[in-house]
Amino acid sequence: MDGRPDLRNDTARKILDAADELLAEVGLDGVSARSVATRAGVNNALVFYHFKSMRGLVERVLERYYEGQLAALEAATGAADEPLRARLHRVVDAYLDFMEAHRRFPRLVQGLTAMGPELHDLLRGHLAPLLRWAERALADVAPPEGPLAARHLFITFSGVITTWFTQGPLLAPLWGDDPEGPAALAERRAHVRWVVDALLAGLAREEPAGT
Amino acid sequence: MDGRPDLRNDTARKILDAADELLAEVGLDGVSARSVATRAGVNNALVFYHFKSMRGLVERVLERYYEGQLAALEAATGAADEPLRARLHRVVDAYLDFMEAHRRFPRLVQGLTAMGPELHDLLRGHLAPLLRWAERALADVAPPEGPLAARHLFITFSGVITTWFTQGPLLAPLWGDDPEGPAALAERRAHVRWVVDALLAGLAREEPAGT
C-alpha cells in the first residue's frame, strides 16, 4: 500500500481511469477525491484505500503514460540499417501517434509542470530516460555538446510536437479548422516531417564531411 | 469595478505583483486570496475590493504579460528593408528576450492552458493578435495554406522557445547546467537561431524561384 495498487483489482482500475479523464477535463486542482469516486462509480473512501492519497493517484496516472511513451519511442528506434531520414520520420511518427492516441497526456504534463516545484522531481524521474533515449537515437547526427547537441534537439522536437496538442484547441478555431480532426493532424504531421528534413539538411551542412 | 482597478493605486499594484509572483511559485490553485494579501502586505478583503474576484485578479496578471509580449514582437518587426534572415533573427531574439525578462510568463500560460476549458476563451483572446502578427510577419516567406503555413510555423516557434523555459528547469539538472544561468540561455539562443536558418533554407528550397 504505497500508492501502487494491484491494478487487476477492478475498483482500482476504475478509479485510475476516472482520475485520468478528470485530470484532463478540469486540471489537477479541479479534481477532488469525491469527483473521482463519483465518476468511477465507487465510494469516496476507496480512493484513499487503493491509492493512499490524491498525490499517489496522480502519480500512477502519470506513470502509465510515461511508460507507454518510452516504450513507443524505443519500439520505433529499432533498425539501425535503415536510412537516417526514414528512421527519424518513423520516430517522429511514433511520437505523434502516441500523442494522438493519448491526447490527455501532453495536457496533463503541462499542467503538472506549471504547478510548482514539489512535482519537479517526479517529472524529472520520468523525463530522464526519455532524454537518454534521445541522446542515443541522435548519437550519430548531433554533436555531443553545444547548440546543436541532442538535448537541444530533443527539447525542440518535444516542443514542436506537444505544443500542437496543447495549443491546438486554442488556436485552431481561429483559423476555422477542427483541431482534433484527422485532417488537421495530418497537416501537422506533414509540417513536423518537413521540420525534420530541414533540420537534418542543416546538420548535414554543419559537418560536410564525416569526421 | 469590473476587475480593472486603477493601477495608479498603490495597493492594487502591490496585490497584482504579489499575485504574479505567487502564480509562478505555487500555480493557479496554490494561490489564495489570503496568500496574495499576505505577500502584498495588505488586508485580505482588499483583494476583492480591487479585483472583484480571484479570477479577475488572474486575468489582470495575464493581460499585463500578453500586452507586453505583443508590443515586444511588434517593435522587433519594423524595418522591411532589412534582409529577411536578419529580420527573423531579431524577432526571435525579441521573443527570447521577453521570455528571459519574464520567466514566469510561459509557466503561467502553460498552467492556465492545462486548466480546463473555462479559461480557453480568455487565452484565445490574447493569442489571436499574436497569430495575426505572425501571419503578417511571415507573409512573404510562408505559403498561405498547408503544412508550411505561417500558423504552423508560429506554433512551431512558440513551442521551440517556450518549451525551453518551461521544461528547462526540469531537464537542465540532468545535464548539470544551470538552466536559469546566462550561459545556458546563450546556448539555447544559438540553437533557436540555427533552427531559424535551417527552416529558412528549407522554405527557400520549396520555392526555388520567386512567384
Place this chain on the structure above:
DNA sequence: GTCTATAGGCGGATAGAC
C-alpha cells in the same frame, strides 16, 4: 479605501462497522 468578523462550501483524509 481599509479594516474585522464571519458565513457557507468543499477539500483531504480517517475511524470503525460490515
Place this chain on the structure above:
DNA sequence: GTCTATCCGCCTATAGAC
C-alpha cells in the same frame, strides 16, 4: 474490500464598522 459518518482546515466572498 467496501461502506457511512465525520473531523477539521482552507477557501472565496461579503457585511458592516471605521
